[in-house]
Every structure is written in C-alpha cells, then in structure tokens.
Amino acid sequence: MTIHRKNIILRCLSFKCPRCAASGYLKSWFRIKSQCESCGLILARDESGFYFGTTSIGYVISFLFIIIPACVAVIFDLMGVWVAVVSAICLSILVNILIFPVLLSWVIMSYFFLQPEALEDTDQKEN
Ligand SMILES: [Zn+2]
Numbered sequence: 001m002t003i004h005r006k007n008i009i010l011r012c013l014s015f016k017c018p019r020c021a022a023s024g025y026l027k028s029w030f031r032i033k034s035q036c037e038s039c040g041l042i043l044a045r046d047e048s049g050f051y052f053g054t055t056s057i058g059y060v061i062s063f064l065f066i067i068i069p070a071c072v073a074v075i076f077d078l079m080g081v082w083v084a085v086v087s088a089i090c091l092s093i094l095v096n097i098l099i100f101p102v103l104l105s106w107v108i109m110s111y112f113f114l115q116p117e118a119l120e121d122t123d124q125k126e127n
Pocket of ligand 1: 017018019020036038
C-alpha cells in the first residue's frame with residue numbers, strides 16, 4: 001500500500017495518522033502517543049528528535065514574526081526597548097505554547113514525508 005505524500009501532508013496537518021487517517025495522535029497538548037491506536041504505526045520513533053524539532057521551528061517562528069518586528073518597532077521609535085524586549089519574550093512563549101500541537105504535527109509530517117517507506121513498515125515491534 002503506497003501512501004502519497006499529498007495524503008501524508010493532509011493527514012498530518014489535520015492531526016490524523018499518516019498511515020490510516022485515524023484521528024487523535026496527540027496524547028496531550030505537548031505530547032504525541034507512542035503509536036497509532038488504530039493501525040499501530042509507531043509515531044514516536046525518535047521522540048526526543050520530534051520535540052527538538054518543534055523547539056527549532058518555534059525559535060524560527062518567534063524570530064521571524066515576533067523578534068524582528070519588535071526590533072523594527074524599536075528602531076522606528078514605535079516602542080521602548082524594554083517594552084519591546086518584555087513583549088517579545090512573553091509573546092514568543094505564548095505563541096509557542098498555543099501552536100505546539102501544530103509544530104508537533106509539522107515534525108511528524110516532515111518525518112513521514114521524507115521517509116514514506118516508514119509508513120509501510122510492517123515490523124511493528126511494540127504491537
Ligand atoms: Zn494509524
């Protein structure tokens with residue numbers, strides 16, 4: 001069974017299993033289940049790498065959409081330096097908490113998009 005990369009993207013970004021499209025692979029707001037409850041696909045093969053990936057994407061998003069605009073606001077005297085620093089820190093933390101499940105699904109999507117053969121792996125040792 002071949003799963004097209006388009007389906008991997010659509011399923012992962014809608015929080016569904018990239019193999020069987022069953023929903024609910026989030027254990028909590030900050031965690032993914034170790035495997036799909038429907039098809040047994042191991043989702044957390046490299047769990048620490050998944051969480052490291054979300055942090056990296058979060059840094060990039062914070063830098064591009066919060067820190068740079070805050071710097072520009074300071075340069076153009078739209079806000080004070082300390083107001084910008086405190087606002088940027090608070091906003092970065094808040095945004096990363098709010099979008100964390102999306103970041104997790106983005107990392108899962110990237111993993112299976114780059115390695116679609118992992119979806120066909122029938123050697124699920126934890127079944
Ligand atoms: Zn599944």
